[in-house]
Amino acid sequence: MTQITCLHPTYLLPIEPDTTVLLKHSLVMEDEKIIAILPESEARKIYPTANHINLDKHALLPGFINLHAHSAMSLLRGLADDLALMEWLNEHIWPAEKKHVNDEFVFDGTVYAMAEMIRGGTTTVNDMYFHNDAVARAGIHSGMRTIVGCSVLEFPTGYAQNADEYLAKGIAAKSEFEHQQGIYFRLAPHAPYTVADETFRKIIALSEQHEMGIHCHIHETAQEITDSLKQYGVRPLKRLHNLGLLSNKLIAAHMVHANDEEIVTLAQTGVHIAHNPASNLKLASGFAPIHAMQMAGVNVGIGTDGAASNNKLDLLGDLRMAALLAKAQSNNPTALGAHAALKMATLNGAKALGLDKEIGSLIPGKFADLIAIDLSDIETQPLFDPVSQIVYAASRDQISHVWVHGQCLMFNRGLTRLDQEELLNKAHWWQQRISDQTPQ
Structure with a gap:
């Protein structure tokens, strides 16, 4: 038996068409899909027996898409702060991961992160970590739309001994979970400085064979570029371009x-950018030229990175x-206006994931991944x-309120699927x- 729900916000922000704000319009969802957006008076007349939810202090919009995260690292939040990236990784994070990261750590940490993200309006996460099956199970358990990034490195960890083993485990996890609703898989080579040319070639071939996207840290720090010039004679992006990695x-x-020439290359090849402003600032990585990228036609979404480097x-x-x-950064007060910023967190992220026909905007036929924001507080009046x-x-x-696949994961700030006391105890x-x- 189908369930029809009508949501009645004061403001409805569909994201498509651009800059649209609908007043006193209702969204109608049937099970997991949006089936109509129409004036509230018509919705109440056409669907008198539906489950009607009044959101008369609220804006209703698509759920946020976190385009880059290491969810399980929520359990390392605050462990090592106020350090440069390579010192942070080499002397603190990687040693801690070697000691503690296992299937239980990844499942618990990912569920915990998903609870925080749901409470913050994120409905989709593009993750990158180890123990891919644990991440998939966490997504199923939490109800969050989850892209499992199957990390690949050349060196051993507690999860795998070499690049081939990381790749094999990623493909195996995809085979096991890919038919679960809301669970997707990507190959996730960690970075140009941790992955060899031959491994990148294998990743490109596997991406084609298994129809998997690719997710990789690139040009995060100036040191990364300096080291690449010494080792390979070219900047990292050029090296990856020569290998054939750059595509949509x-x-x-x-x-x-990214310099001006590289921004042109990104636009021409269709590469998507996951911008992580808080992590970039905290690790003093620099200021990404986001406005220049968007002016060149590069699709830019937004990510939080992990809680160990953000820390929220x-x-x-x-x-x-x-x-x-x-x-x-652009010395331009009109750069990245409010509507464009909101699109970056929703439809742009969906486009980067190849899911823009399914999520990212409020259009009949798309999945009902939605959030409601109460704008009646002192701070927003x-x-x-x-x-x-x-x-x-x-x-x-x-x-x-938060819905994913039409299922309510948070109602009036209360998590409906996850137990807050259990999460805190963990x-x-x-x-x-x-x-x-x-x-x-």
Whole structure:
């Protein structure tokens, strides 16, 4: 038996067409899909027996898409702060991961991160980590739309011994879980400085064979570029271009250090960018030329990176930061306006994942991945423009409702599928375990 639900917000922000704001319009969903958007009076007349939910203080919009995350690292939040990237990785994060990362750690940490993301309005996460099956199970358990990024490195970890084993485990996990609703897989070579040319060639071939996108850290730091010039004689992006990696299947995470010529290359090859403003600032990686990329036609979405380097999985907060940074970095106050920023967190992310026909905007036929934001608080009044208020003034605490596949995962700030007390107990257990085994 089908279930029809009518949502009645004050403002409905479909994202498509651009800059559209609908007043007193209702969204109708049947099971997992949006079936209609129409004036509220008509919705109440046509669907009198539906489940009607009044959102008269709210804006309704597509759920946020976190285009780059390491979800399980939520259990390492605050372990090593105020350090440069390579020191942070080599001396703190990788040693901690070697000690603690296993299937249980990844499942618990990913579920915990997903709870935080759901509370912040994120409905889709493009993840990159180890123990791919644990990430998939966490997505199923949490109800979040999950892209499992199958990490690939040349060196051993507790998960695999070499690049071929990482790849084999990723393909095996895809075969096991790919038919689960809302679970997708990508190959995720960690970075040009941790993956060899031959492995990149294998990844390109496997991407074609298994119809998998690719997700990789690229040009995150200036040191990465300096080291590549010494080792390969070319900048990392050029090396990857020569190998044939650049295409519309690739999501390049960070891409902080892109020059004018490289921005043209990104646009011509269709590479998508996952912009991570908070992580870039915290690790002092630099300022990504986002406005220049968008002016060149490069598709840019937004990510949080992991909680170990952010330290919040707060896409709404990072969205405001991205908009302000774009203005300052380009010396242009019109750069990345509120509507464009909101599109970056929704439809642009969906396009990067190849899911823009399914999610990212409120259009009949798409999946009902939705969030409602209460704009009645002191912090978001008076209200002249709901989009401006969401991007520049609202906080994630004002996100009141979340749906994924038409299933309500948060209602009036209460998680409906995950147990908050259980999550906190798990976090405290891991805190104690990691603290006991970490030298002071």
